[in-house]
Amino acid sequence: MTGVVLSDLIRMRRRGVILSWLGLTAAFTVLVNFVMFSVVPLDGTPTTDGPGVAFPTADTLLSSNGIVAGLGTAASFFGVVTLAFWALTAASDYSTGLVRILVAAEPRRWLLVLGKWMSLAAVTAAIAAAATMLNVIVAPMAAQAGGYSPDAWTDGTAAVVASAYLHLYLSLLVWGTIGLALATVTRSAGIAIGIGVGYVLLVEAIIAAVAGDVADWLPGSVLTALAQGGNSTMSLPAASLIGAAYVAVALTASFTVFQRRDITD
Numbered sequence: 660m661t662g663v664v665l666s667d668l669i670r671m672r673r674r675g676v677i678l679s680w681l682g683l684t685a686a687f688t689v690l691v692n693f694v695m696f697s698v699v700p701l702d703g704t705p706t707t708d709g710p711g712v713a714f715p716t717a718d719t720l721l722s723s724n725g726i727v728a729g730l731g732t733a734a735s736f737f738g739v740v741t742l743a744f745w746a747l748t749a750a751s752d753y754s755t756g757l758v759r760i761l762v763a764a765e766p767r768r769w770l771l772v773l774g775k776w777m778s779l780a781a782v783t784a785a786i787a788a789a790a791t792m793l794n795v796i797v798a799p800m801a802a803q804a805g806g807y808s809p810d811a812w813t814d815g816t817a818a819v820v821a822s823a824y825l826h827l828y829l830s831l832l833v834w835g836t837i838g839l840a841l842a843t844v845t846r847s848a849g850i851a852i853g854i855g856v857g858y859v860l861l862v863e864a865i866i867a868a869v870a871g872d873v874a875d876w877l878p879g880s881v882l883t884a885l886a887q888g889g890n891s892t893m894s895l896p897a898a899s900l901i902g903a904a905y906v907a908v909a910l911t912a913s914f915t916v917f918q919r920r921d922i923t924d
Contacts, residue, residue: 664778680744688793691733696805723814726798727823734886741831742838746851749842787828830886833902840909
């Protein structure tokens with residue numbers, strides 16, 4: 660198992676996947692903080708959410724949780740980026756023909772899938788940590804630019820940041836596992852990424868417009884609630900349970916398809 664995990668990590672490093680993933684996540688982290696503090700009014704007027712974005716209230720931004728609010732605000736965008744890089748990593752084994760060599764060297768196919776999941780989970784943990792640290796650095800500057808003076812941010816900061824990191828990481832883990840399943844089924848990074856982006860920006864937004872109660876149980880809403888540590892739509896325990904179910908279904912699909920697929924075609 661260790662050899663499988665290390666092999667995947669080495670290949671990701673050589674292709675520059677990790678640096679690209681980190682750079683895109685960092686860009687979103689900076690952008691969402693400045694946008695969030697600019698569009699959420701201090702007078703408490705509700706802000707209309709956009710596709711993949713769930714803006715907090717001014718009270719939340721002024722509370723101790725405000726310093727990490729950006730992580731939950733754009734949780735779906737962070738999730739889609741994670742889905743994309745998991746899918747890219749998984750699908751590249753097919754596009755390069757490497758999968759044939761891997762299967763010949765390790766006939767236990769389930770081990771290859773599990774090893775890839777573990778390696779990507781480890782990288783995702785590092786990406787989530789980097790996003791959390793960058794958010795803590797950028798948030799005060801974005802708040803000042805938006806006219807906010809959040810005095811409560813000094814209250815229990817370490818616990819708030821640690822909790823935000825854990826919730827973000829868990830939500831990204833679910834998004835990534837879905838990306839792994841899509842890439843395993845389609846054998847195409849482009850198709851998998853297209854499905855993920857199209858779903859967040861279009862499909863779930865349409866469902867939310869016509870059937871709001873149903874949309875609350877869909878991946879985008881559930882994983883946003885998980886990244887936010889629970890919200891008015893769904894509690895943290897419920898979001899965690901449904902997120903775990905998504906992981907179980909996606910991993911089962913990945914194992915089943917990869918085990919039965921004819922790798923020689």
